[in-house]
Structures are given as C-alpha cells and as structure tokens.
Amino acid sequence: MRALLCTRHGEPELLELSEVPLPQPGPGQVRIAVQAAGVNFPDTLIIRNLYQFKPALPFSPGGEVAGVITALGDDAGGGAGARPGAGSSGLREGDRVMALCGHGGFAEQVIVDAAKAVKIPEGVSMELAASFTMVYATSYHALVDRAALRSGESLLVLGAAGGVGLSAVEIGKALGARVIAAASSDTKLQVCREHGADDLINYTREDLRERLRSLTAGQGVDVVYDPVGGHFAEPAFRSIAWRGRYLVVGFALGEIPSLPLNLALLKGAGILGVFWGAYISREPQAFQADMQRLLAWVAQGRLRPRISARYSLEEAPQAIRALMDRRAVGKLVVVP
Secondary structure (H helix, E strand, O other): EEEEOOOOOOOHOOEEEEOOOOOOOEEEEEEEEEEEEEEEEHHHOOOOOOOOOOOOOOEEEEEOOOOOOOEEEEOOOOOOOOOOEEOOOEEEEEEEEEEEOOOOOEEEEEEHHHHHHHEEOOOHHHHHHHHHHHHHHHHHHHHHHHHOOOOOOEEEEEEEEEOHHHHHHHHHHHHHEEEEEEEEOOOHHHHHHHHOEEEOOOOOOOOOOHHHHHOOOOOOOOEEEEEOOHHHHHHHHHHHEEEEEEEEOOOOOOOOOOOOOOOOOOOOOOOEEEOHHHHHOOOOOHHHOOOOOHHHHHHHOOOOOOOOEEEEEHHHHHHHHHOOOOOEEEEEEOOO
C-alpha cells in the first residue's frame, strides 16, 4: 500500500510517498481503508519532532481518518460469545467509521484502537467525518467540560477562522453563548459570520483589548478560547471578566506565552488546560458520549463543518504547508 512517510524530521517538503507493507491489527485494534484524512495543527509539529508524542522514524502523519474497516484484531472490543468480526464496541468489517489514530492517517490503510473509532451516521460523507472529530471534539471538551460555558455568556475565539476556531464558534452558538470571533483578515471573519459569530474583530488592524472593552461595555468576556498563543494571549487575558475562564488550547503562532498570574487572582479567573489527547485516552467513555451529542447536532444542522480544500496523497505536503502558513480557512482534507 502507499503511505506518505516522514523519514527524517523537518519541513513537509521532505515527506516521501512510499510503498509499505499492509499493517495488521493487534488486540483491540481495527484496520481502516482510508477514504479521507483530516489535516490538523499537530501534523505540522509531529513531522518536525515538536509534538508531545514522538513516533519512531519512519512514520506517516495524519491523526484522524474516515474509511471502511477491513480487519479486526483479537478482542477489538469483544469478548466471549461475540459474533465473528464484531466486538462489544459493535464494530464489524465493512463498517464506515471515523477514527483517531494519532499518526499514520496519510496512507491507504491505517491501524487504530477500536475505542477511538465511531460509526459514521447515515448521510454524513467520508470527507466530513474525517474533518470532524479532532476539532469539534476538542472544542466540545474545552467549552463544555473545562469551561462549563453557559447560555447567555460571552465567548471570545482567537484564530476563529481555522478548523478548531470555527468549531468553537459553532459549538459556542449551539450552547447559547454570544460569540466574538477574532481573526487576521476580513475574508476570514466573513466565514466566521457565516458560521454564527455575533461580533467580529480583525486583530491585524484593531486593538484587541480596546475592541473587547467596547463590545462588552467594559465587563470583559466570560470565556476565552485560545488555540493561537503568542502575543494575543495577554491582551485577551487582560480582557477577561470576573470569574472568567481562559482555555489554553494550543500555540499556532509558535510561541508559548507567559501570563501575569496576578490578573487571575484579581479577577477570580481560571486558566484551564485543554489536553484533549490525554482526555480521550483517560476517559474514553466520556469521549464516546461527546461524539454522540456532536453527531446529533450535525444531524440537526446545528454544526456545519467547512471543508475548504482537498488534496491527494501526493499533495498532502502542500496541505500541511498551507496550515503552517496560516492560509487555511476551515478544514483541509487528504483523499488517498
């Protein structure tokens, strides 16, 4: 089978399309014929050896996929008396699934843990399914589980036009919040508006702190969703309301900011880490419940994932480069 391999750490242009052996699922695993794979910010880090998880070389990037199960390993969620090819997870060969693999998704087939695969509902395309899990489940965990965002509260989303940012905009609206989207261009902000944002901030030409003061009548925002980091973090944190919650989601600008902790004290505010990868490993049942609610919202039309570009397996390095250069709006998808 074909796979896009990272044989040495570095820029996406170093990735190589190669023929590799067909992988075999082990206990508790399934093999998926990949029909679509989402492109995510961790892909830009893992190939440069900058991510928390560091797979041994060579490996394929690509952390989330959608496709068809072609094989199940022993005890892939099953037990005594389970039907052949099926486990207690309910997965069988031939099932359409969306799954998290961490890495390995930019390939024609990939091995994943059965606990991290979810059946794709009728009417949901493979491309949508491959674009959904990582960003929407991250934002749901952040806004619901970590920040306990309530209807009527205000939510600031930094980097709001990216895949994870747009998912936060939509989930914030689904929860009844007033959503303030901040992004780097008017074109990106128009996309945020189309996905439900109530107020817009172009932080390349507007002062973020002054604009937030104006929008909130000096009260500040209840929740800040920050996948960007860098120099935007402090003015956003200074704009937080009493009992506000600051969600540390990621560092797309490449700089981990230092925040003045006296502000947390003075405002009774919380700084909450959002390590979604650890959450789904430590609390798999909670993750499955999150996915069921999110997929129900998709069926109801409350969530509308935006796929802005599609790439072949050969073109996948270009997709990663577009994400690194912050040219992506919504999600990018690789179709092997």
